Amino acid sequence: MDSISQAALGAAVAGAVAGRRCTPKVLLAGAALGTLPDLDVLLDYGDPISNMVKHRGFSHSLFVLLPFAAVLAVLWKRVVAKDWPLWQLMALIGLSLITHPLLDSFTSYGTQLFWPFAVPPVAISSMFIIDPAYTIPLLVPVLAAFIWRSRAAKLCAAGLTISSLYLVWSLVALGMMKDRVEENVAGTHLEGQPVFMAPSPLNTVLWRIVILDGDKYWEGLASLMDEDPAIDWMPMVRGEWPFPSPPPLLIDLERFTKGFVSFEQQNDDLVVTDLRLGMATYHPFSFVMAMQSENGVWALTEPTQLDPGPVLPRTIPALWLRLLGAQHIDAMLCNENDCFRDEP
Structure with missing residues (x-):
C-alpha cells in the first residue's frame, strides 16, 4: 500500500x-x-x-x-x-x-x-x-x-x-468475482486455466481479470454493479520466450508473477511485461531482456525498464462509468489496434 x-x-x-x-x-x-x-x-x-x-x-x-x-x-x-x-x-x-x-x-x-x-x-x-x-x-x-x-x-x-x-x-468482493468468473468460463477451454484478478485503481467495485491461454491471454472487466453477469473478454497476444531455456532473472520474474508475463517484440527488442499490474495495453512494469541482430538471432541483454508513458485522459472517466455498470464502454479502455473483443 x-x-x-x-x-x-x-x-x-x-x-x-x-x-x-x-x-x-x-x-x-x-x-x-x-x-x-x-x-x-x-x-x-x-x-x-x-x-x-x-x-x-x-x-x-x-x-x-x-x-x-x-x-x-x-x-x-x-x-x-x-x-x-x-x-x-x-x-x-x-x-x-x-x-x-x-x-x-x-x-x-x-x-x-x-x-x-x-x-x-x-x-x-x-x-x-x-x-x-x-x-x-x-x-x-x-x-x-x-x-x-x-x-x-x-x-x-x-x-x-x-x-x-x-x-x-x-475479501468478500474478491470471492464474488471468483464465482462470477468461474460461471463465465464454465464449459469453455478457459475452465481450469490460471486466473488473476484484482480491483481496478482506487476501489473494490470494478475488477480486472486475466486468464492465461497458451501464447495469448484473455482480459476482462467486471463491476459489482453490472446488470449482465457476462464478461466481455478481450484476447491479447502473450507471445513466448525465444530461447530454449529461461535465464535466472526470467525464472525469478515468472515465480514472482506466478507466470503472468507476456513477451512482445518491439522493433529489435524483446519486452517482458508483468501482466498483473496495469490494464489492457498500459503496464508499468515492462523490461527489455533480449535484442535481435540483423540476421534475426536473439541475444540476452542487460535488463532495462521501459517508461509506460502517461495514462490516456479518456481512461479515468471511462473507468468511472465502467465501475457504475456501463459495460458497453469496455472498448474505450483498450487500444483497438492492440486488442479486440471475442468469445473464449
Whole structure:
C-alpha cells in the first residue's frame, strides 16, 4: 500500500496499543514504524527486475520484523520509555511493524512474509495499492487523535475497526468475482486455466481479470454493479520466450508473477511485461531482456525498464462509468489496434 496508508496504520496501531499513554509522540513513532519496512526501496540489487522482485523482501518478513521489534522494545525501554511495561512496548512496536507487510499482502504486488524460506510471495489481490475508502477512515481518526488527546486511543481503535472491516469487504468482493468468473468460463477451454484478478485503481467495485491461454491471454472487466453477469473478454497476444531455456532473472520474474508475463517484440527488442499490474495495453512494469541482430538471432541483454508513458485522459472517466455498470464502454479502455473483443 501507499506510504500515507502505512503511516496512518502504524500510528493507529501505536495509539490503540498505548491506551492512556497515547501522546502525539507515540502516534508519530507509530507512523515512522509503519513506514520503516519500505526503506528497502533504497537498496539497489543490480538491475530493475531484481529490484522489483526483491522489494518487500527481508524487510517485510515476519521472521525479521518480530525479533527486530523485541530488540527495539528493550532498547526503547532502557533509553526512552523507562516507565512503560516491556510487554506493552513489544506489542506497540511489533504490531506497528508487522501490520505493514500484512496490509501489503492484500495487494497484487506480493509480499515475502516468510523470507528467507522459498515460499512464493503472499499476494491476496483484494486491494489496489491506493484506495481512499481504506485510507480516509483510518487517517481522519488518527489526525483527530492529535487534537482530542483524551480520546486518542479510542479514536485510533475506531479507525482500525473501520479500515479492517473494509479489508474484510475486499475479501468478500474478491470471492464474488471468483464465482462470477468461474460461471463465465464454465464449459469453455478457459475452465481450469490460471486466473488473476484484482480491483481496478482506487476501489473494490470494478475488477480486472486475466486468464492465461497458451501464447495469448484473455482480459476482462467486471463491476459489482453490472446488470449482465457476462464478461466481455478481450484476447491479447502473450507471445513466448525465444530461447530454449529461461535465464535466472526470467525464472525469478515468472515465480514472482506466478507466470503472468507476456513477451512482445518491439522493433529489435524483446519486452517482458508483468501482466498483473496495469490494464489492457498500459503496464508499468515492462523490461527489455533480449535484442535481435540483423540476421534475426536473439541475444540476452542487460535488463532495462521501459517508461509506460502517461495514462490516456479518456481512461479515468471511462473507468468511472465502467465501475457504475456501463459495460458497453469496455472498448474505450483498450487500444483497438492492440486488442479486440471475442468469445473464449
